Amino acid sequence: MTAKTKDGKEVLKSEKIYMLHAGDSRNEGDQMVYGPANKLGFLEDNTFQPLQTKVESYDLKFPEGVKELDVNVELRFQYDKEVGTIGKDSYILYKTSKKVSTR
Amino acid sequence: MRFLKLFVVFVFMSISLSAFASQPEVKKAKTVDELAAMYDVSSCKQCHAKIFEEWEKSIHSRSLIGSPRTVGGIQGAIKNWISFKHSGVKEAKDITVDHWKTACFKCHLPQIEDATDEVAAQIAEAYVKNDRATLAKVNINCLVCHNKMAVTHQWRDGKPERDTVYGTKDGTHMDKMYKNLKKSSTMTASVMCGQCHQGPLIDRPATTQCSTLFGSYLNAYLPNGGNKTCQECHMKEVDGHAMFSFRDRNYSDPAMVKRALDVEVDAKKGYKSIELPNLPPAAKVIVKITNNAGHRIPDG
Numbered sequence: 001m002t003a004k005t006k007d008g009k010e011v012l013k014s015e016k017i018y019m020l021h022a023g024d025s026r027n028e029g030d031q032m033v034y035g036p037a038n039k040l041g042f043l044e045d046n047t048f049q050p051l052q053t054k055v056e057s058y059d060l061k062f063p064e065g066v067k068e069l070d071v072n073v074e075l076r077f078q079y080d081k082e083v084g085t086i087g088k089d090s091y092i093l094y095k096t097s098k099k100v101s102t103r
Numbered sequence: 104m105r106f107l108k109l110f111v112v113f114v115f116m117s118i119s120l121s122a123f124a125s126q127p128e129v130k131k132a133k134t135v136d137e138l139a140a141m142y143d144v145s146s147c148k149q150c151h152a153k154i155f156e157e158w159e160k161s162i163h164s165r166s167l168i169g170s171p172r173t174v175g176g177i178q179g180a181i182k183n184w185i186s187f188k189h190s191g192v193k194e195a196k197d198i199t200v201d202h203w204k205t206a207c208f209k210c211h212l213p214q215i216e217d218a219t220d221e222v223a224a225q226i227a228e229a230y231v232k233n234d235r236a237t238l239a240k241v242n243i244n245c246l247v248c249h250n251k252m253a254v255t256h257q258w259r260d261g262k263p264e265r266d267t268v269y270g271t272k273d274g275t276h277m278d279k280m281y282k283n284l285k286k287s288s289t290m291t292a293s294v295m296c297g298q299c300h301q302g303p304l305i306d307r308p309a310t311t312q313c314s315t316l317f318g319s320y321l322n323a324y325l326p327n328g329g330n331k332t333c334q335e336c337h338m339k340e341v342d343g344h345a346m347f348s349f350r351d352r353n354y355s356d357p358a359m360v361k362r363a364l365d366v367e368v369d370a371k372k373g374y375k376s377i378e379l380p381n382l383p384p385a386a387k388v389i390v391k392i393t394n395n396a397g398h399r400i401p402d403g
Contacts, residue, residue: 001388019401020315036313037180037206040303047401048364048394050324055391062373062384071388073368077354077401079171089171091354094366102373102384 003060003069003100011069012060018047060100068101129265132218135225135240142214144245146278151245158244166211167226167238170403174238176313177207178230184309198227206309210299212241214251243299252298253287260288293320296333300403319398329397336362336397354401363400365393 003012021032022039033039048054060069076083078090086092132138148155158164168174184192184202192198199220208215215223229237245268253269254260263269268276269287276284289295297317304311320333337353353359373386394400 001390003388020399022312025310035179036176036311037183037309040305040310040312045399047399048392049327049399050319050394050397051327051329053391053393055389058388058390060373060386060388062386064383069373069386071368071370073366073388073390075364075366075392087355091360093354093360093364096366096368098368098370098388100370100373100386100388102375102386 001056001058001071001073003058003071005063005066005069009063011063011066012058014058016056018054020045020047062102068099071098071100072096073098129217132222135222135229135237138214138218138222139240141217142241142244142246146280147245150277155245163243165239166243167241168235169211173211174230174233174235177211178233180207180309180311181227181230187309190309195227195231196224199223202309203227205307206304206311207313209304210314211243213299214241214247248295250281252295253290255289255294255298291332291334293317293332293334296337297321300333314403316398316402319402323399324397331397333397363394363396365391365395367391 001012001014002010004010020039020042021044022034023031023041023043024033024038025041030043032043060071062069073094073096074092075094076090076092078084080089083090129141132141144155162169167177181192181195181198184190184198185194190202192202200215200218200223203212203215203223203226212226215226225237226241228234249268249270250263250265254263264283264285266281267283267285268278268281269285269290271286271290272284273286274284276282287295297320300314300316302312302315302318304313320329353363367390369389369391371387371389373384375384376382
């Protein structure tokens with residue numbers, strides 16, 4: 001999610017990764033591991049759960065003199081930490097743009 | 104008399120064994136090409152052209168290559184096995200059918216049990232060399248779901264019969280090799296898909312957790328009021344069969360994504376504090392994401 005002024009200045013940028021964070025369930029403890037050959041237990045599961053709604057809230061502060069901000073929200077599926085090529089390494093599941101103004 | 108006793112025991116043992124193994128053993132494939140020929144589905148295309156075409160584009164048709172992470176994941180497993188003191192693997196060619204069956208190929212290639220250790224080693228070396236042409240020769244195809252994996256309750260219902268295609272009805276099947284059509288009691292049940300899209304393999308010497316989806320279906324979707332089967336969401340009635348997600352990956356299918364996720368973005372108008380006039384005007388953006396799928400997202 002990003003919020004920018006009309007001239008492109010970024011006021012807020014927030015990224016969140018939703019995934020199963022797996023460990024290997026051995027005595028090493030809480031170290032996250034990648035790959036099916038290593039992972040076993042879950043250290044954290046912040047994925048979207050079936051038939052549940054997840055709510056994210058973002059507070060925007062308008063810079064002095066700025067009356068309007070462009071807000072872009074994008075939900076992506078990606079295989080790796082890098083976005084890579086859209087349509088190959090990652091897919092845009094949802095995207096929207098909104099203008100937010102002060103009263 | 105002693106000879107007669109031995110003969111009776113031998114006859115009894117023979118009857119018992121033949122009753123347990125209801126079908127003659129098939130000669131195991133000695134090469135990847137032989138295994139591919141053993142599971143050749145080219146004749147299916149003649150009558151089931153539409154579903155075959157969809158399957159060809161699907162991730163099931165390249166199950167050893169899979170998603171962008173699959174090859175790397177399996178190459179990682181091979182490296183692990185080589186590094187593990189007790190795995191019996193010092194280099195890729197040491198990998199046997201048993202190694203594959205205990206982990207990756209339980210799902211990515213269950214028919215590996217119809218092949219020799221030479222085939223297991225060939226495939227392992229193909230991974231090491233990133234030889235995707237060889238890896239593309241064998242896959243999860245019509246015969247894997249409609250024959251090999253089609254009967255889940257085998258102590259009750261017996262092993263799948265070799266000349267039979269399992270589906271949703273009994274009858275005859277227009278094929279030289281697979282002449283019979285039989286109803287599988289679990290073909291339309293979620294457990295059919297759960298055989299592979301399941302939870303951790305804790306009981307294996309190479310303990311792993313590749314897929315987690317069926318656990319999410321059982322323990323999160325159903326308790327939250329979900330009542331659909333995997334097939335109800337992922338398959339639809341076209342050509343008597345067609346699988347919605349056979350087109351490609353679900354994440355790349357806009358129609359599937361639209362069915363699975365609802366996203367609402369509510370951007371409130373900015374406001375200025377009356378009590379603290381020196382603070383800049385503020386606004387709030389609320390994003391609500393609802394997962395309508397029968398499992399967590401992402402999952403597999």
